[in-house]
Amino acid sequence: METWVIVVSSFAYLGLLFAIAYYADACADAGRSIIASPYVYSLSLAVYATAWTFYGSVGRAAENGVGFLPIYIGPTLMIALWWVVMRKILRISKLNRITSLADFIASRYGKSALLGGVVTVIAVVGILPYISLQLKAISTSFSVLLQYPDIVMPAELGRPPLIKDTGLWVALILAAFTILFGTRHLDAAEHHEGMVAAIAFESVVKLVAFVALGAWVTWGLYDGFGDIFARIAADPDLRPMLAPFGGVGGDYSSWFWLTALSMFAILFLPRQFQVTVIENKDEDHLRKAIWLFPLYMLAINIFVLPVAFGGLLHFRGATVEADTFVLTLPMAREQEVLALTVFLGGLSAATGMVIVETIALSTMVCNDLVMPVLLRLHFLRLNEWRDLARVLLAIRRGAIVLIVLLGYLYFRLAGEAYALVSIGLISFAAVAQFAPAALGGIFWKRGTRLGALCGLAAGFLVWGYTLLLPAFARSGWLPSGFLESGPLGLEALKPLALFGVAGLDPITHAMMWSMLANIGAYVGLSLAASPGVDEHRQAALFVDVFRAEGAAGGAHLWRGTASAPELYGLLARFLGHDAAEEAFRAYAARKGLEWPGSLAADAELVHHVEVQLAGAIGASSARVMVASVAKEEALTLSELRGLLDEASQIVAYSVRLEQKSRELEAATAELRAANERLKELDRLKDDFVATVTHELRTPLTSIRAFSQILYDNPNVEPAQRAKFLAIITKETDRLTRLINQVLDLARIDAGKADWRPSLVDVRSLVADALAGMGSVFEERGITVRMHPVDRLPSVRADKDRITQVVVNLLSNAAKFCRPQQGRVDVSLAADGEFLRVDVRDNGPGVDARDRDAIFDRFGQASGGFAAGQGSGLGLHISRRIVEHFGGRIWVSAPAGEGSCFSFTLPQVTG
C-alpha cells in the first residue's frame, strides 16, 4: 500500500470530523440542535471505547481469554444504578452549572478552590498516560500498516524520527480540532455541539470497522465460531483458554476488582463526565442510554475472542504482538481495503478519546487550577480587567496544547514499556480515587472538605506509590532494585507487595490499599471534625437536590448587600455584554420586573449571577469574584442550620397546604354542584305544584260553575241540563285523568311503578289503539293511515304501558292536526337493533327550540303552543316508559309540514 494512500485517507477522515463538527455547530447556532437525541447521546457515551478497546481488548483476550470483559461488564452494572446516581449528578450539575468533575467535587465541599486543584492534579497526572496510550496506538498502527504487506512489529521498526511520527502530527491536528470546537466561545451552558456530533460519528465508525473485521475473521478466514474454537481446543498450548479462570485468566478476586474499577471509571473518567453530564441536553436521554450504551459495548465485544484466537492460530510461532492482531490479520491475507478500514476505526477510537479528554482536562486546568491562582494574585488586579472572556479562552487553548503535547512526550519517553492495557488500567485506578468523595458527597451530608481532601490525597499517594512508581521503574527511570527489595531495602514497603501482601496482581493490590486509605481518611476525618458553614450549605443543596429544589436552589441561604450594576459589570467582563444582558433580562422576565430599572440586588439576583459565572469559570472562582463586588454577611453555623430547617419546614408545610387546598377546592366544587342540583329540583317542584294546581283549577272552575247554575235554577230545560251535565262529566274525567297521571308519575319517580314486561306484538298493539281511537279521528275528520312492514321483530315490554305511549302520541296528533284536512301516518319499521314507531301529523309542527322541552314535565308550558289542550304530563310519562324499556323517544320535523313523533324499543334477540 502506498504511503500516500494511508496519509490521504487519514487526513480525509480527520477533515470529515471537522466538517461534521462545523455543521453541527452551525445547526446549533441556527437554533436547531442535531445532537438533542437520546441516540446521539448514547453514541457519544461510547467515547468510552478507545484505542484500548479497539486494539487492546484483543491483546488482553489473547493473553488470558476473559480479562477484557470486566472493563465492559463493570459499566453495564454501574449503568443500572445511573437512574439513582447519574440522575442526581445531572440535576445537581444543571442547577449549579457545573463545568467539570473537579468543579463538581469542589462545589460540593464548600466551593473549595484547594479541593478543585487537587482533583485537577490527580486527573491530569492520572489521565496523561491514557492520552499517550491513544497517541501510541495511532503511531504504532500507522507504522505497522506502512509495511504492508510485510508484517513487522513496531519494536523491530524502531521509533520513527520526530518529524515523521504520525503520532505527533495527529496530536497537533487534534489539538487544533479541540481548540476550534471546544473553545469557540465562553458559554455559561458549556455545550460543545460540534464536538459531540463528531464523537457520535466516531463511535459509529469504530463499531462498524471492528465488526467488519470480526465478521471477516470469523467467516472469511475461518469457518465460523465453531471452527475457531475447535482448533483452539485441539491445540494443547491454547486449550487452557477455554476455561481461563484459576489459570491464564487470573483468579476471581482480580476479576472482581477490575469490574469495580470499571464501574468507577464510567462515572469519573473526565471524558465520561464531560459527555454524560456536561454535554447532556435533556435528563430524559438517560432513559434510552441506560440500555443502548451497554448494547453498544456488547456489540463491539462480540468478535474480540474470535479475532484474538484467530490471530493466535494464524501467527503461531511468529513474533506478532497480540495488540496488533486487529491490523495484522487482514494485512497477512492482503485484504487492503479491510486493513485500511481497521486503521481508520482505530484512528477514530483514539481521536475521540483524545478530543473529549482534552476538553475536559483543559476546563479543569483553567477553572480549578489557573483561575483560582490568578484571582489570588492581587497585583494582577484581575477583577478590573475589561474582557476576561478572552483571557479564559486563551488559558484553555494553552492548556489543550500543553496536555496533548505532554501526552505525546510521555509516549515518546515511557510508552514502550507496556502493553496497551496496563497503561489504561493505571488511569482507571487513578480516577477511581474520586469515587468516595463524589459518591459520598451526593448521598452523605456529613462528608467534609477536610475528609475529602485527605481521602483524595491519601488514595492518590498510594496509587502513585503502588502503580505509577513501578511503571516508572519498569521504564528505567528508577532503579529496579526499588521494586524488588523496597526503598532503602525496607521489604515491608515494596511497592508491589505493600506490608508483605504479595501474590496479588498489581491492580488488585493497588486498588485495595488505595481504597482503604482513601475511604478511611474520608470517612474518619469527616466524622472527626464538624463541617463549616459553606460545606454545610453545599451538602444540603447537593444531597437534597430532589427535595430543596423548590427552595430557589440556595439563594435563601445568602445574606448580604450588592448593587445590580456592579453585578452586571462583573458578568459582562466574563461573558461579554450580550450574554450578560441576556442573563439579566431572562432573570428580570422571570421575576416580572424590568431591567434595567426596578431590579433589586437581592440574594436571589446575587445567586443567579454567581451560578451564571460558575458556568464559565467554575464554582470556586465564581464565589471569589462575586464576593469581590457583594458584601456578604457571614452566617454562623447555627443560623444556617436554622435557615435550612426553616426552608425544609416551609417546603413541607407548603406541600401540605397545597394538598389541603386542592382537597378543599374539590369538596367545594362537589358541594356547589349538589346545591345547584337541589335548587333546580326545588324550582321544578315549585313549577310542578304551580302547574298542577293551575291544571286542577281549570276543570274545577267549570264544574263549580255548571253545578252552581243547575243548583240555582232547578227549572233548567232538560236538554240544557243534559248538556251541562255532559260538560261536568267531561271535566271530571279530565280531572281524574290528570290526577291519575300525577299519581302515575309519582309512582315512576319513586320507582314503585308496576311494570309487567312480556313479549309484545307492536303491530297489533298499534292496530288496537287506532281502532280504539277511531271515533276521535272520525269526529275531527282526520284520515289515519298505517304503514306496517311484513316482518316485525317482537319486543319485550309492558303492553299496557306501551299502549299508553301510542295512545298519547295518537291523541296528540289528533289534537294538533289541521282541522278538517287532518292526516296522521303511522309507520312501523325495524331500525337496526330496534323497532321504531313513527307517528306523523300535518299540524303546525314543533318549534326547533321546544323539541327537547316538550318531553319535560309540563313541557308545553314553556313553548306556550296550544296551551291548555293537555296536561303536559303525557309526553313526559311516555318518555319515562320508553326509556325504562331501553328505547328512545324524540320529535323531528319531516319534510313538508307537521311533526313526526318517533320512539324505539330494543328487539328481543335470539
Next chain:
Amino acid sequence: MGEFDVRAQRLAALCLLGFVLFGYPLLAVFNVPVMLFGIPVLYVYFFVAWGALIGLFALVIERGG
C-alpha cells in the same frame, strides 16, 4: 419521580443480579472446557447473560413506572 422510585429499585436489583451472574461462584460453574454449539460454554454464558441483562434494563426503563 422520586429519587428512589420503583424503577430505581428494580434497576438496583438488576445491578445486584449482575454481580451474582458475573461473580464467584456462578462463573466457576461455567469455567469448564465444555463446548455448547461449538463455543466454549463460559463464553456462551457471558454473552447470553450480558444480553439478557441489557434486555431487562430496557424492559424496566421503557415500561416500568
